[in-house]
Amino acid sequence: MARETCSLLTVVAESVLEKQLVADLAKLGVTGFTVTDARGGGHHGRRDSGWDHTGNIRIEVLCDPGLAERLARHFEESYAGNFAMTLWLQDARR
Amino acid sequence: MARETCSLLTVVAESVLEKQLVADLAKLGVTGFTVTDARGGGHHGRRDSGWDHTGNIRIEVLCDPGLAERLARHFEESYAGNFAMTLWLQDARR
């Protein structure tokens, strides 16, 4: 069985954003996602949250590369200026 | 020190499957794995679980590419028809 190349988008953000981010995923056409609780530190996003540990979430979305890039841009434009958030894209096969 | 190319298999499935999946890993020759608790939504696998959040697990296995593909096929053939499950493969270096 040949596997399909796809993208894995991982978004780490403050827990307070979970509901909004999940609602955005549905609106933008995502059909599946995974959320895990996390903690982190450092300088995520443009808001300097210091090196303290705070309640974060980690959202993963496996989808086609075009949708993954659209999601990434949407999150960056909508949230990265005002909230601690970091995201990255990777290749995957499903 | 040169690193070895390997595969990272990630399986997201209903929590009820954890014991069975871990038992399968041992039988199929896996020597290490990581489990995290997760929640998710969407249409994982062929069973439509809706957009609700439910108790999921996320299992990661780092191994040689041939074993990773065998594990992926085993899980797809054994569980994807009857349980909400999604999985993907990625390249990694260890």
Add this chain to the structure above:
Amino acid sequence: MARETCSLLTVVAESVLEKQLVADLAKLGVTGFTVTDARGGGHHGRRDSGWDHTGNIRIEVLCDPGLAERLARHFEESYAGNFAMTLWLQDARR
């Protein structure tokens, strides 16, 4: 917007190491990291911890490839001989 190629370092280790590993990250110049609680089994590192499930952490660091390799070597040289630890590197785009 063009994305930058970077490395994702994932370290899975015994929970008891969390404070030390996070302190090392800061000393070595890391500006952001994510920690999730995990459990695992198998033969991570050179200490045979058996197939039992124990309290682990999973640390992710997204950074430039050179720093990721330096971090990986530091952790391997400092801890892998005496603690259950596994780590891997992957390409990512941010």
